[in-house]
Amino acid sequence: MSSTLSHLECSRCGATGDARAVASVCGACGKPWLVRYDLSRAAQTLSRSALAGRRADLWRYQEVLPVERDEEIVSLGEGMTPLLDAPRLAARAGMRSIWVKEEGRNPTGSFKARGMSAAVSAMVRLGIRRAFVPSAGNAAGALAAYGARAGIAVTIAVPRDTPEPNVLECEAAGAEVHLVDGLIGDCAKFLRERFAGVRDAMDVSTLREPYRVEGKKTMLYELWEQMDGALPDVIVYPAGGGTGVVGMAKALAELRAMGLWNGTSPRFVVVQAAGCAPLVRAFEQGAEFAEPFANAHTIASGLRVPSAIGDFLILRAVRESGGTCVAVSDAELIEELGPATRDTGALFSPEGAAASVALRTLARQGWLGGGEKVVIFNTGSGLKYPQALRAVSRS
Ligand SMILES: Cc1ncc(COP(=O)(O)O)c(C=O)c1O
Numbered sequence: 343m344s345s346t347l348s349h350l351e352c353s354r355c356g357a358t359g360d361a362r363a364v365a366s367v368c369g370a371c372g373k374p375w376l377v378r379y380d381l382s383r384a385a386q387t388l389s390r391s392a393l394a395g396r397r398a399d400l401w402r403y404q405e406v407l408p409v410e411r412d413e414e415i416v417s418l419g420e421g422m423t424p425l426l427d428a429p430r431l432a433a434r435a436g437m438r439s440i441w442v443k444e445e446g447r448n449p450t451g452s453f454k455a456r457g458m459s460a461a462v463s464a465m466v467r468l469g470i471r472r473a474f475v476p477s478a479g480n481a482a483g484a485l486a487a488y489g490a491r492a493g494i495a496v497t498i499a500v501p502r503d504t505p506e507p508n509v510l511e512c513e514a515a516g517a518e519v520h521l522v523d524g525l526i527g528d529c530a531k532f533l534r535e536r537f538a539g540v541r542d543a544m545d546v547s548t549l550r551e552p553y554r555v556e557g558k559k560t561m562l563y564e565l566w567e568q569m570d571g572a573l574p575d576v577i578v579y580p581a582g583g584g585t586g587v588v589g590m591a592k593a594l595a596e597l598r599a600m601g602l603w604n605g606t607s608p609r610f611v612v613v614q615a616a617g618c619a620p621l622v623r624a625f626e627q628g629a630e631f632a633e634p635f636a637n638a639h640t641i642a643s644g645l646r647v648p649s650a651i652g653d654f655l656i657l658r659a660v661r662e663s664g665g666t667c668v669a670v671s672d673a674e675l676i677e678e679l680g681p682a683t684r685d686t687g688a689l690f691s692p693e694g695a696a697a698s699v700a701l702r703t704l705a706r707q708g709w710l711g712g713g714e715k716v717v718i719f720n721t722g723s724g725l726k727y728p729q730a731l732r733a734v735s736r737s
Pocket of ligand 1: 581643693
């Protein structure tokens with residue numbers, strides 16, 4: 343088996359691009375590229391029985407990933423994270439069948455490892471030796487680690503109040519680290535100015551290159567494999583820039599096109615913090631795009647993304663699946679972090695705790711039926727959030 347990488351396609355205007363050239367966003371409309379594959383060829387070798395004997399990381403789905411030779415793969419063992427059944431967490435929500443996809447088990451402790459493994463592998467394929475990323479924290483840690491593994495020079499910029507473990511892991515991995523007064527958008531502005539005119543460095547900002555989504559989409563391929571070819575009724579996902587949801591919706595379309603899934607789509611639930619909820623607001627207003635959220639603040643630092651370039655893709659995925667968007671206050675998610683951890687044994691991050699609060703809210707409102715199968719994502723390990731853990735232990 344090998345990749346069936348074909349071309350790039352604009353997610354908005356449908357323009358096509360070369361997957362063998364360095365790409366940022368669509369030159370015609372400025373929206374994100376998506377990677378396309380020859381799915382009829384992929385379907386000839388990608389099946390559940392073929393997958394059974396493959397490597398135990400996300401590169402098992404190589405037909406639908408953007409590398410062409412095994413030597414290009416930059417891996418730290420990302421993906422194939424546990425899908426934990428959670429009967430006590432389910433009972434507390436008045437539900438029967440809840441699972442937690444434990445993304446804290448990834449290298450660097452979050453699902454961001456998936457995207458950076460794919461992006462850095464694509465850089466190796468394209469011969470790029472420098473990369474930079476503005477980040478809420480976990481994406482920076484992941485790029486620093488995968489950059490170190492590949493020998494690619496990494497520069498990151500994060501808000502000054504980013505959780506300390508994120509900053510320390512980047513420094514340990516040899517990245518150049520900048521602490522910026524402001525939020526992720528200010529970090530992006532800082533880096534774009536710094537790298538203006540530098541031609542050989544890749545901007546790995548969320549959806550400003552096409553490859554991180556490819557790593558993240560494997561979360562849905564894994565659910566499909568781990569649930570024996572089925573999918574849950576509902577997926578509850580904490581989102582900022584939203585590449586997790588965009589990636590999973592893309593994976594679902596690919597599974598369908600390959601004839602590997604013909605059921606109804608899981609309903610995607612996007613969870614945001616009440617202090618930074620641009621997607622929730624746009625969803626409620628019926629808007630196609632999300633206005634930037636003023637004065638964004640939340641202890642769930644990964645959700646502190648006031649403006650997302652892929653807003654229309656996230657909202658489309660939610661609406662087309664019959665899903666919804668939910669905002670959760672910091673007080674609620676801090677209160678939930680301990681109980682969710684005690685119910686499952688998985689150390690929840692604030693973002694994962696937000697998903698658990700949303701689950702209970704939707705169950706209480708009757709939006710979720712008690713017998714529906716639901717997967718909530720703990721997108722990162724609580725170990726990366728000492729401040730939130732301290733708030734829990736004091737409460
Ligand atoms: C633990 C965690 N969960 C969720 C998110 C949100 O991810 P995205 O911006 O891809 O929606 C982040 C982003 O930093 C994160 O670190």
